[in-house]
Amino acid sequence: xxxxxxxxxxxxxxxxxxxxxxxxxxxxxxxxxxxxxxxxxxxxxxxxxxxxxxxxxxxxxxxxxxxxxxxxxxxxxxxxxxxxxxxxxxxxxxxxxxxxxxxxxxxxxxxxxxxxxxxxxxxxxxxxxxxxxxxxxxxxxxxxxxxxxxxxxxxxxxxxxxxxxxxxxxxxxxxxxxxxxxxxxxxxxxxxxxxxxxxx
Numbered sequence: 001x002x003x004x005x006x007x008x009x010x011x012x013x014x015x016x017x018x019x020x021x022x023x024x025x026x027x028x029x030x031x032x033x034x035x036x037x038x039x040x041x042x043x044x045x046x047x048x049x050x051x052x053x054x055x056x057x058x059x060x061x062x063x064x065x066x067x068x069x070x071x072x073x074x075x076x077x078x079x080x081x082x083x084x085x086x087x088x089x090x091x092x093x094x095x096x097x098x099x100x101x102x103x104x105x106x107x108x109x110x111x112x113x114x115x116x117x118x119x120x121x122x123x124x125x126x127x128x129x130x131x132x133x134x135x136x137x138x139x140x141x142x143x144x145x146x147x148x149x150x151x152x153x154x155x156x157x158x159x160x161x162x163x164x165x166x167x168x169x170x171x172x173x174x175x176x177x178x179x180x181x182x183x184x185x186x187x188x189x190x191x192x193x194x195x196x197x198x199x200x
Contacts, residue, residue: 033068127199
């Protein structure tokens with residue numbers, strides 16, 4: 001795989017338009033990393049006052065058509081964390097590609113870097129869960145934080161390829177306690193139901 005990274009060309013002004021929650025880069029009519037790209041979003045106005053979700057579709061990360069990045073970000077508590085993540089997570093990923101970080105490590109490191117950047121910007125009281133995918137011609141790399149979920153459909157079967165990070169999960173609750181936190185009523189420190197997120 002070449003590590004040449006193309007210049008990012010936005011297909012719209014989504015990164016700065018708070019009403020449009022998509023960040024779309026270099027999406028050709030015929031995507032290269034996958035056969036077809038599609039998405040749908042629903043603000044759920046009946047039950048939610050604000051839309052705090054976003055996504056990123058970046059089909060040609062390396063410039064040679066062999067790697068695509070797809071991210072879904074489910075925000076909570078406000079838009080600051082989700083907007084920053086939608087606009088910057090994939091840029092962190094591109095920088096890691098330039099440094100020739102191995103593909104299996106890239107998603108984990110991009111999560112850690114983005115979370116650190118949110119802390120540096122004092123985005124501490126809202127956050128976002130993530131479901132992220134790197135797609136190559138032969139492999140699919142998946143990572144998530146929180147309860148945003150990736151599902152692989154093969155034939156008529158659906159296979160979960162991520163694990164929900166919920167405070168009600170015993171392994172997650174043990175990890176929280178080891179970090180000097182607590183779980184009360186199935187929530188981290190009595191507040192968040194997700195055990196992992198970027199931001200808060």
